[in-house]
Amino acid sequence: xxxxxxxxxxxxxxxxxxxxxRRRYPEDPSQLRQRAADAQxxxxxxxxxxxxxxxxxxxxxxxxxxxxFPRPGGIKSWARLEEKTNLFGFPPLDILAGKIVFTxxxxxxxxxxxxxxxxxxxxxxxxxxQPRASGYRDMQFIVDLDGHYAEVKLAxxxxxxxxxxxxRLYEVRRTLETLPQLSKVQxxxxxxxxxxxxxxxxxxxxxxxxxxxxxx
Amino acid sequence: xxxxxMVGAVPVKVVRQEGxxxxxxxxxxxxxxFESNSRYYSMIxxxxxxxxxxxxxxxxxxxxxxxxQKAS
Numbered sequence: 265x266x267x268x269x270x271x272x273x274x275x276x277x278x279x280x281x282x283x284x285x286r287r288r289y290p291e292d293p294s295q296l297r298q299r300a301a302d303a304q305x306x307x308x309x310x311x312x313x314x315x316x317x318x319x320x321x322x323x324x325x326x327x328x329x330x331x332x333f334p335r336p337g338g339i340k341s342w343a344r345l346e347e348k349t350n351l352f353g354f355p356p357l358d359i360l361a362g363k364i365v366f367t368x369x370x371x372x373x374x375x376x377x378x379x380x381x382x383x384x385x386x387x388x389x390x391x392x393x394q395p396r397a398s399g400y401r402d403m404q405f406i407v408d409l410d411g412h413y414a415e416v417k418l419a420x421x422x423x424x425x426x427x428x429x430x431x432r433l434y435e436v437r438r439t440l441e442t443l444p445q446l447s448k449v450q451x452x453x454x455x456x457x458x459x460x461x462x463x464x465x466x467x468x469x470x471x472x473x474x475x476x477x478x479x480x
Numbered sequence: 481x482x483x484x485x486m487v488g489a490v491p492v493k494v495v496r497q498e499g500x501x502x503x504x505x506x507x508x509x510x511x512x513x514f515e516s517n518s519r520y521y522s523m524i525x526x527x528x529x530x531x532x533x534x535x536x537x538x539x540x541x542x543x544x545x546x547x548x549q550k551a552s
Contacts, residue, residue, distance in 0.1 A: 292530065293530070294529065294530030294531055350490075350508075351487065351488070351490065351506075351517075351519060351520075351523070352487060352488030352489065352490060352529075352531060353487075353488045353489030353490040353509065354488055354489055389530075396528040397526040397527050397528050398526055398528050400528070437522060440518065441518040441519045441521065441522070442518070443518050444503070444516040444518070445497075445501050445502060445503040445504075445516060445518065446501065446502045446503075446504075446518055446521060447500065447501055448500030448501070448502075451502055451521070454521055454522060455525065458522055458525065458526050462526070
């Protein structure tokens with residue numbers, strides 16, 4: 265992890281809201297698995313449920329007055345699903361996925377309790393409180409649609425925007441990751457690209473908090 | 481030096497070779513053998529999923545054996 269100014273923590277009023285959500289939804293998404301053990305069955309389930317999922321996601325967006333975006337194409341591509349299933353040994357939880365994008369953390373936290381009005385929530389993780397190792401932050405809900413899990417994320421516009429640029433770094437990393445083994449230099453390049461993306465997320469968060477854009 | 485991991489249900493070992501090369505070998509349950517896969521390098525170094533766990537060599541071998549038996 266690159267050295268930079270200490271990353272400011274989530275302001276306490278939000279941290280308290282986050283802890284309340286955790287008490288309500290104690291299951292961490294990493295503990296959940298699709299009922300279907302194979303990618304093909306999980307994919308077929310998702311295909312059948314995608315209309316209903318999108319309908320509820322759009323209703324949630326309307327309720328919180330923020331734009332809602334189902335996954336482009338509605339469903340994770342078969343190639344990507346197969347790849348992810350092989351990488352982890354089981355189908356992922358985000359075959360069906362969507363996000364609501366907020367411009368302020370205050371609105372995002374005020375809206376979080378409303379996710380349960382549209383979806384049955386099976387898992388919850390607040391990555392503003394405990395950011396991902398990459399530094400990316402959002403709020404993740406795993407929702408249950410007739411036994412099939414799908415992902416709903418509450419995202420902050422600044423991170424969502426930065427994510428598009430981070431994806432360019434990811435594409436360079438992917439080029440190296442196709443190699444059967446990595447030389448010392450190649451591992452240095454990979455690690456530096458990883459650190460660069462972590463630094464970008466960290467700096468964006470830092471500026472949001474210190475410049476008062478994360479109003480309490 | 482070799483380090484052992486479980487990435488979800490997949491046993492993955494990271495082998496640092498003399499000369500500085502790094503090989504990442506993941507157990508393919510369908511083929512019953514290890515295959516090179518450098519995708520795991522960043523996934524392990526910077527786990528964003530909560531699904532990466534470093535394990536001992538014994539735990540690793542046990543997991544591989546379980547998968548072999550499941551596949552056969």
